[in-house]
Amino acid sequence: MIQFNNVTKVYQSGDKEVKAVNRVNLSVEKGEICVLIGPSGCGKTTLLRMVNRMIEATEGLIEVNGENIQSLDSIQLRRSIGYVIQQTGLFPNMTIEQNVSVVPRLLGWDRVKIQHRYNELMDMMGLDPDEYRNRYPWELSGGQQQRIGVARALAADPPVMLMDEPFGALDPVIREHLQNEFLRIQKTVKKTILFVSHDIDEAIRLGDAIAIFNAGELMQYGTPNEILSNPRNEFVSQFVGSDRTLKRLNLLTVDDLLQRVAAVRQKKQKSYKEACGGSTVRRDSDLRNALSVLLSSPTGAAAVVDEEGNAFGNITIADFERLVEVHPAQLKSIVQ
Amino acid sequence: MELLEFFQQHWGEMLAKTLEHIQLVGLAVGLSILIGVPFGIYISQKERLANLVLAVAGVIMTIPSIALFGIMIPILSIINHGIGFLPAFCALVLYSQLPIIRNTYVAVKNVDANIRDAAKGMGMTTRERLIRVEIPMALPVIMAGVRMAVILTIGIAAIAAYIGAGGLGDYISRGISTSYTTMVQAGALSVSVLALGSDFLLGQIQRWISPRTADSK
Amino acid sequence: MPEKKWENVVRAGLFLVIISFIGWAYVAGSFRFIADNPDELIYLLGQHLKLVGLSSFLAVLVAVPLGIFITRPRFKKFDWIVINFANVGQTVPSLAVLALVMSYLGLGYKTAVFALWFYSLLPILRNTIAGIESVNPSVIDAGKGMGMKPSQILWKLELPNASYAILAGIRTSTVINIGTAALAFLIGGGGLGDFIFTGISLYDTGIMLAGAVPVTMLAITIDFLLGKLEKRIIPKGLHWESD
Numbered sequence: 001m002i003q004f005n006n007v008t009k010v011y012q013s014g015d016k017e018v019k020a021v022n023r024v025n026l027s028v029e030k031g032e033i034c035v036l037i038g039p040s041g042c043g044k045t046t047l048l049r050m051v052n053r054m055i056e057a058t059e060g061l062i063e064v065n066g067e068n069i070q071s072l073d074s075i076q077l078r079r080s081i082g083y084v085i086q087q088t089g090l091f092p093n094m095t096i097e098q099n100v101s102v103v104p105r106l107l108g109w110d111r112v113k114i115q116h117r118y119n120e121l122m123d124m125m126g127l128d129p130d131e132y133r134n135r136y137p138w139e140l141s142g143g144q145q146q147r148i149g150v151a152r153a154l155a156a157d158p159p160v161m162l163m164d165e166p167f168g169a170l171d172p173v174i175r176e177h178l179q180n181e182f183l184r185i186q187k188t189v190k191k192t193i194l195f196v197s198h199d200i201d202e203a204i205r206l207g208d209a210i211a212i213f214n215a216g217e218l219m220q221y222g223t224p225n226e227i228l229s230n231p232r233n234e235f236v237s238q239f240v241g242s243d244r245t246l247k248r249l250n251l252l253t254v255d256d257l258l259q260r261v262a263a264v265r266q267k268k269q270k271s272y273k274e275a276c277g278g279s280t281v282r283r284d285s286d287l288r289n290a291l292s293v294l295l296s297s298p299t300g301a302a303a304v305v306d307e308e309g310n311a312f313g314n315i316t317i318a319d320f321e322r323l324v325e326v327h328p329a330q331l332k333s334i335v336q
Numbered sequence: 337m338e339l340l341e342f343f344q345q346h347w348g349e350m351l352a353k354t355l356e357h358i359q360l361v362g363l364a365v366g367l368s369i370l371i372g373v374p375f376g377i378y379i380s381q382k383e384r385l386a387n388l389v390l391a392v393a394g395v396i397m398t399i400p401s402i403a404l405f406g407i408m409i410p411i412l413s414i415i416n417h418g419i420g421f422l423p424a425f426c427a428l429v430l431y432s433q434l435p436i437i438r439n440t441y442v443a444v445k446n447v448d449a450n451i452r453d454a455a456k457g458m459g460m461t462t463r464e465r466l467i468r469v470e471i472p473m474a475l476p477v478i479m480a481g482v483r484m485a486v487i488l489t490i491g492i493a494a495i496a497a498y499i500g501a502g503g504l505g506d507y508i509s510r511g512i513s514t515s516y517t518t519m520v521q522a523g524a525l526s527v528s529v530l531a532l533g534s535d536f537l538l539g540q541i542q543r544w545i546s547p548r549t550a551d552s553k
Numbered sequence: 554m555p556e557k558k559w560e561n562v563v564r565a566g567l568f569l570v571i572i573s574f575i576g577w578a579y580v581a582g583s584f585r586f587i588a589d590n591p592d593e594l595i596y597l598l599g600q601h602l603k604l605v606g607l608s609s610f611l612a613v614l615v616a617v618p619l620g621i622f623i624t625r626p627r628f629k630k631f632d633w634i635v636i637n638f639a640n641v642g643q644t645v646p647s648l649a650v651l652a653l654v655m656s657y658l659g660l661g662y663k664t665a666v667f668a669l670w671f672y673s674l675l676p677i678l679r680n681t682i683a684g685i686e687s688v689n690p691s692v693i694d695a696g697k698g699m700g701m702k703p704s705q706i707l708w709k710l711e712l713p714n715a716s717y718a719i720l721a722g723i724r725t726s727t728v729i730n731i732g733t734a735a736l737a738f739l740i741g742g743g744g745l746g747d748f749i750f751t752g753i754s755l756y757d758t759g760i761m762l763a764g765a766v767p768v769t770m771l772a773i774t775i776d777f778l779l780g781k782l783e784k785r786i787i788p789k790g791l792h793w794e795s796d
């Protein structure tokens with residue numbers, strides 16, 4: 001869906017040349033979230049802004065939906081791509097409804113359709129359409145403003161979205177809340193998203209794929225699991241952190257763990273719940289969560305239940321050893 | 337050039353007129369500082385009163401200067417000073433109130449609450465805090481107000497020549513009434529140079545007293 | 554509470570001063586001149602309004618587009634020249650500007666309009682540039698990224714968001730212009746300055762006030778009206794920024 005072929009950007013600052021992006025090759029699949037991550041100044045924003053031609057590439061080819069972006073009119077291109085930035089860039093002179101309707105209006109949609117779309121988007125964002133319709137951006141909290149920013153970018157239903165650290169300025173609690181909501185929305189809208197972040201936890205949580213950059217060069221590109229289990233070089237393993245193994249716990253569910261231990265453990269028990277002293281964990285919860293349940297369980301084990309609450313298996317702390325090469329004592333310090 | 341000749345022939349008198357001009361402006365702004373700064377500090381703790389005072393000062397500013405002179409003349413005629421130095425002086429004091437009061441008010445009000453808090457926490461008394469922290473921090477902004485007042489009053493003092501207050505405006509008024517173009521130009525140029533020079537000088541002082549951190553240039 | 558009391562004292566005091574001044578002037582017979590010469594007053598008032606109206610209108614017509622022009626990306630590197638020019642120009646006293654223009658163009662109505670136009674130009678120009686340049690860059694970036702054309706960015710984002718500063722510049726400039734126009738009489742431009750300066754030279758309080766009072770009222774009224782207009786024109790979302 002989005003394809004970078006040997007893309008390079010050189011800035012001319014004074015008589016010095018800055019190679020902000022250096023021969024990057026990257027391809028993002030349709031309906032996926034690709035997180036661009038790396039230290040400040042590594043060229044993430046530059047790479048992102050080349051896609052909607054806010055910045056023109058010095059060399060290389062960028063394709064969106066199989067079309068070379070150079071062959072498209074830049075104004076039309078931008079109207080067909082959603083754009084969200086950290087500073088929100090909401091228009092202070094316009095009401096919330098006007099802000100959200102900007103692109104549909106530019107595209108000449110009719111009134112009824114625009115209004116309908118506004119209501120739909122606000123519902124999707126979990127904000128009451130009528131309550132906010134005539135309010136102005138400054139009357140909203142940071143989290144609400146950023147949600148409006150996302151709604152505005154989604155307004156014309158663009159297949160591709162560019163998001164530059166959209167949650168970067170929010171406090172951690174609000175940020176996590178918005179990340180979850182964002183994932184929920186993405187499940188229904190299924191956009192192809194380039195998402196800039198400097199927070200590895202955010203990248204792991206949101207990304208279907210992660211591209212790690214350093215000084216304008218792509219260091220590694222892969223799924224979160226690949227990057228965490230197999231950092232390609234020193235830089236990547238440093239960047240993802242020493243607790244990268246444990247970060248993987250976020251990515252795996254109890255089901256994944258059961259699949260791995262099932263091969264080893266043969267015997268089946270009748271009543272898992274009693275055997276585990278009443279501790280239960282749902283099959284779809286992530287392993288970080290499961291681990292904290294296990295650590296507080298008196299028996300060191302927990303029954304695994306399905307969506308209806310019926311226990312069908314169990315897990316123990318020892319099972320984790322099969323998954324991650326760490327000692328159980330170390331696990332404890334992570335969860336707390 | 338005629339203009340140069342004019343300056344050569346009249347430089348002694350021009351210098352005297354310039355000093356007269358500076359004296360008028362200096363005395364008026366001096367008194368304005370004595371009134372406006374304490375007053376600005378006083379109202380900085382009193383929001384409602386401040387709004388009112390600033391509104392009144394704002395209305396005074398909208399009164400055209402020559403009209404204010406016209407209004408001063410009959411009033412001051414009662415004490416036999418209808419024209420001359422006094423009405424000009426009074427008008428200049430009135431005009432320079434707004435920039436000085438407003439800037440003092442804004443400056444004192446905007447002293448960073450954290451810094452004020454820190455000073456309190458260090459056990460400074462209100463007086464010490466005002467002298468050691470708040471006034472030094474507010475000084476550059478107050479100075480900017482004084483600078484505005486000076487530029488404003490230099491221009492108005494030139495008009496005051498028409499009510500007999502003297503100064504460089506005399507050359508303009510005499511030049512116009514006698515159709516002596518060179519004299520008009522000499523007056524206009526010298527009063528402009530005085531304004532621009534004062535602006536530059538006060539700008540330097542303003543920068544010099546600004547805290548080093550704010551000294552970005 | 555004492556603050557409220559003070560406020561009332563100040564308000565009452567001010568009111569008293571104005572009333573007593575008018576009363577005293579009336580008793581002294583100062584308004585007789587106005588009452589005896591209504592036609593002349595109306596004529597000079599009309600002349601004054603024409604001077605101000607024409608010069609201010611032309612100033613807006615030139616300054617706002619010039620301010621827009623100089624803030625376009627490709628000319629932005631030259632904006633400091635215009636800004637410094639406007640700053641220096643505003644530091645020059647109004648009487649000096651009138652006198653200098655007169656010394657080159659001679660006495661007359663057109664000279665007066667030109668000088669007033671030039672002096673009114675500067676605050677508007679300065680505020681237009683400052684207003685446009687103070688629009689949050691992320692707002693412009695977002696507009697561009699959403700596919701707005703440069704003209705749409707100007708009309709839908711830059712000008713509405715700079716409207717407070719631009720209108721404030723127009724208001725200040727017009728009010729100053731009303732006062733400066735009172736000096737236009739000196740360079741042959743007519744207007745209410747006629748009464749004021751005649752009154753001063755004849756030492757006649759009546760004639761002087763016949764010019765000074767209307768010109769003061771005119772300035773205060775126009776300032777008030779333009780203030781109201783500002784409130785109507787400025788987008789509602791921006792009102793919180795203005796005090």
Ligand SMILES: Nc1ncnc2c1ncn2[C@@H]1O[C@H](COP(=O)(O)OP(=O)(O)O)[C@@H](O)[C@H]1O
Nearest residue numbers: 011013018020039040041042043044045046047
């Ligand atoms: N307009 C510009 N002119 C010159 N250098 C720039 C410009 N924009 C960015 N850079 C430089 O390019 C590099 C990458 O910048 P950026 O893409 O903003 O990084 P990131 O978003 O990863 O923090 C940095 O070294 C930055 O200083």
Ligand SMILES: [Mg+2]
Nearest residue numbers: 044045046164
């Ligand atoms: Mg960036």
